[in-house]
Amino acid sequence: MQNFDYEETVAADADQTWGVMRDFDAIKRAGLAERVEMEGEGIGARRHLHMPGGSVMTERLTARDDNRLTLTYEMTEPGPMPLRHYRATLTVIAAGNACGVKFSAEYEPAGVSEEKANRMLTNVYRALISAARTELGVGGGTPE
Numbered sequence: 802m803q804n805f806d807y808e809e810t811v812a813a814d815a816d817q818t819w820g821v822m823r824d825f826d827a828i829k830r831a832g833l834a835e836r837v838e839m840e841g842e843g844i845g846a847r848r849h850l851h852m853p854g855g856s857v858m859t860e861r862l863t864a865r866d867d868n869r870l871t872l873t874y875e876m877t878e879p880g881p882m883p884l885r886h887y888r889a890t891l892t893v894i895a896a897g898n899a900c901g902v903k904f905s906a907e908y909e910p911a912g913v914s915e916e917k918a919n920r921m922l923t924n925v926y927r928a929l930i931s932a933a934r935t936e937l938g939v940g941g942g943t944p945e
Contacts, residue, residue, distance in 0.1 A: 806906075811899060831928040884918060
């Protein structure tokens, strides 16, 4: 298994940022799929990301802790993603008037190098954080 962490600073407090990012269907706002179909609510909910070309990637929410500001999900159907056994945790970390948004992933590359898989995950996480910034009405921030 490979481990990969990605973190950026968001110019909004942790509670505001968590309010935007805690929703498992928030991925819709990032424009990463042609269509996102939700199935169920809460722990065990699934999101089906319909990708260009007709493939579908499915992820399942496995944990959410509003006190610790964490959300964990796993990929159950990879669709076009060259990853196996993918599991990630999103954590929002308070830092005064700003916060850190950290993704911690573990996975096995499937037909791609670890470097390429990490670049792909970086692009996904950047898009998710950018969508949160847009919704929060804040700009910039910095990759950690």
